[in-house]
Amino acid sequence: MNPPVRAEPVEALLLEAEINRLNADYASALDERRFDEWPAFFLEDGRYFVQGRENFDRGLPLALIALESRGMMKDRVYGVTQTIYHGPYYTRHVVGPARVLPAMDGDDSGLVRAQANYAVFRTRPGDSSEVYNVGRYLDEIVRTPDGLKFRNRRCIYDSEMILNSLIYPI
Amino acid sequence: MNAPETLSRWNRPESSRVPFWAYTDAQLYRRELEKVFYGPHWCYVGLEVEVPNTGDYKLSWVGERQVIMVRDRVAPKDRGTDPGIRVVENRCAHRGVRFCQQPHGNARSFVCPYHQWTYKLNGDLAGLPFKDGVQATDENGAACVNGGMPADFDLKANGLTKLRVEVLHGLVFATFSEEAEPLADYLGPQVMPWLDRIFNGRSLTLLGYNRQRIPGNWKLMMENIKDPYHPGLLHTWFVTFGLWRADQKSRMVMDAHGRHAVMISRRNDGGENKTVTDGVTSFKANMVLNDARLLDVVPEPWWKVPDPSNPGHDIMPTVTMITLFPSLIIQQQVNSLSTRHIVPRGEGEFDFVWTHFGFADDTPEMTQRRLRQANLFGPAGFVSADDGEVIELSQQGFEQWGEDGSTLCELGGTGTGGTEHMVTETLIRSMYAYWRKVMGV
Numbered sequence: 001m002n003p004p005v006r007a008e009p010v011e012a013l014l015l016e017a018e019i020n021r022l023n024a025d026y027a028s029a030l031d032e033r034r035f036d037e038w039p040a041f042f043l044e045d046g047r048y049f050v051q052g053r054e055n056f057d058r059g060l061p062l063a064l065i066a067l068e069s070r071g072m073m074k075d076r077v078y079g080v081t082q083t084i085y086h087g088p089y090y091t092r093h094v095v096g097p098a099r100v101l102p103a104m105d106g107d108d109s110g111l112v113r114a115q116a117n118y119a120v121f122r123t124r125p126g127d128s129s130e131v132y133n134v135g136r137y138l139d140e141i142v143r144t145p146d147g148l149k150f151r152n153r154r155c156i157y158d159s160e161m162i163l164n165s166l167i168y169p170i
Numbered sequence: 171m172n173a174p175e176t177l178s179r180w181n182r183p184e185s186s187r188v189p190f191w192a193y194t195d196a197q198l199y200r201r202e203l204e205k206v207f208y209g210p211h212w213c214y215v216g217l218e219v220e221v222p223n224t225g226d227y228k229l230s231w232v233g234e235r236q237v238i239m240v241r242d243r244v245a246p247k248d249r250g251t252d253p254g255i256r257v258v259e260n261r262c263a264h265r266g267v268r269f270c271q272q273p274h275g276n277a278r279s280f281v282c283p284y285h286q287w288t289y290k291l292n293g294d295l296a297g298l299p300f301k302d303g304v305q306a307t308d309e310n311g312a313a314c315v316n317g318g319m320p321a322d323f324d325l326k327a328n329g330l331t332k333l334r335v336e337v338l339h340g341l342v343f344a345t346f347s348e349e350a351e352p353l354a355d356y357l358g359p360q361v362m363p364w365l366d367r368i369f370n371g372r373s374l375t376l377l378g379y380n381r382q383r384i385p386g387n388w389k390l391m392m393e394n395i396k397d398p399y400h401p402g403l404l405h406t407w408f409v410t411f412g413l414w415r416a417d418q419k420s421r422m423v424m425d426a427h428g429r430h431a432v433m434i435s436r437r438n439d440g441g442e443n444k445t446v447t448d449g450v451t452s453f454k455a456n457m458v459l460n461d462a463r464l465l466d467v468v469p470e471p472w473w474k475v476p477d478p479s480n481p482g483h484d485i486m487p488t489v490t491m492i493t494l495f496p497s498l499i500i501q502q503q504v505n506s507l508s509t510r511h512i513v514p515r516g517e518g519e520f521d522f523v524w525t526h527f528g529f530a531d532d533t534p535e536m537t538q539r540r541l542r543q544a545n546l547f548g549p550a551g552f553v554s555a556d557d558g559e560v561i562e563l564s565q566q567g568f569e570q571w572g573e574d575g576s577t578l579c580e581l582g583g584t585g586t587g588g589t590e591h592m593v594t595e596t597l598i599r600s601m602y603a604y605w606r607k608v609m610g611v
Contacts, residue, residue, distance in 0.1 A: 052378075052379065052380065054273070054378075055378040058378075060376060060377060060378035060379070061377055061537075062377045062379065062526045062541060063378075064380055064549060064550045065545060065550050066541055066544065066545060067545070068542075069460075069461050070460075071460030071461030072461040072545075074461075075459050075461060075464060076545075079552050082406070083406035083407065083454065083457075083552065084406075084552060084556055085404060085556040085559060085560070086556065086559045087559055087562070087563070161381050161382060161383040162380070162381065162382040162550070163382075163383060164382060164384050164385065164549070164558045164562055165549050165555040165556075165559055166550040166555070167550065167555060
């Protein structure tokens, strides 16, 4: 038997595996259009932002979507399913492996910071698939009796141009 | 050139039917760039607050030409009259290189990477390598000079293209044309009070950008914000929550040429009113927000102004949508403020750049409110995401039929002129009446 290349505490590997599963569940809920399940990935006062990299890098606060509670997320779901007119499309999220990031000063014990790259492809009826939105998730995750939940998920996208509109969550 | 004769003629005296070729013809579009964007019109390039310090610059666009907006050094004696904002074309005078590649930054001078031609912030050519040749020794051992620019080469005559610039209340406009009238005259006395109302005497803060690429002709975006008919029909939030709908006191204002416009209205409580909600499928009678902070409207003192068309009376609009031909929309919709810049990319596509701002004396709560209400606007907005979508579908409809089709804009008749209601397409007709004159069609 060869020794492991790098010694890893089993707990760290398990945590990464758990976050990867959370991301996979999250992506499948969106890609399978189970939008009503989306707010439950967050705490009741969880926050969700989709923000262009240029604003993020320059410390400008504007986001493309800025939601500060599950209630606002439910309002967004109502918007994307009932009120915003848009041409139909499918999404496919491809999420890279999660990296657990070091805690920051003042973090609560139990808060996990993590990051993962994502690419979202859009397919419209009768069309080929196209690269729709590419970026990274910057997450604050906490463990609850119902499993891991996002306290804050920021989708920081590299794509300089939104291809017309962005309707469904990323 | 080879365009069929019919393309140069508008087939009716009025401007209430807009031919599809106005949106789809590539040659016509090239003429639009020359006559509209590079002709005697003022184009928006940005906000002064985006370049606060000497040497700060950002890239922007006038039509399809990329330009640099930069804050130049200003001598103390000129500071009272010269805001120091310059706009120069991002194209080296030597070999035409688009030399500046960083979207924003701070520079002491601009240097083209290809041959290191160096420009001052105001676009003057400061110098170039080997201008006076290279000292060498000839075959007889005598000192000589190899090459160099001709003796009469004039640095002053070989700078960057400098645009004329005017700054109004922190909004920066530029033009390539020597013929464009002064900016205040260009905007006109009908529109100016509505710009004063938002901007006059206030310092702005930059909240950030959203950018979208919309596959439609650029004029469709102008039309969208000159069209008070659609918001209470397409946009559920507007009709349901009373942000904009046909039972409100409103006014359509335009300049003397019909090219610029302001749509002004005052919010009501929304809810059912059969004259404007009956049969309107976007109206959701029982819709309530789970989190009311998304629409936490707080009136601001500056909303109330003397009524420009009714001296002695005040008016307190909650929404003013200003279209400044050809490429700027300024939005006040309750507490959300933004400029929206149209950057054309061929006859069938444009980029739409949203710059959200607030005021330097906003409380943190007001800043938060403006950011929350930004959820309504932009490429993902509860309201405005639909606009980009229907523009794309319009362009598709024009392209599938061909050049002999036309759109129909006859709500409120076929004429042009302001109204005291929103059940009209007069602003669209007025813009096309002006556009026809400019384009000679």
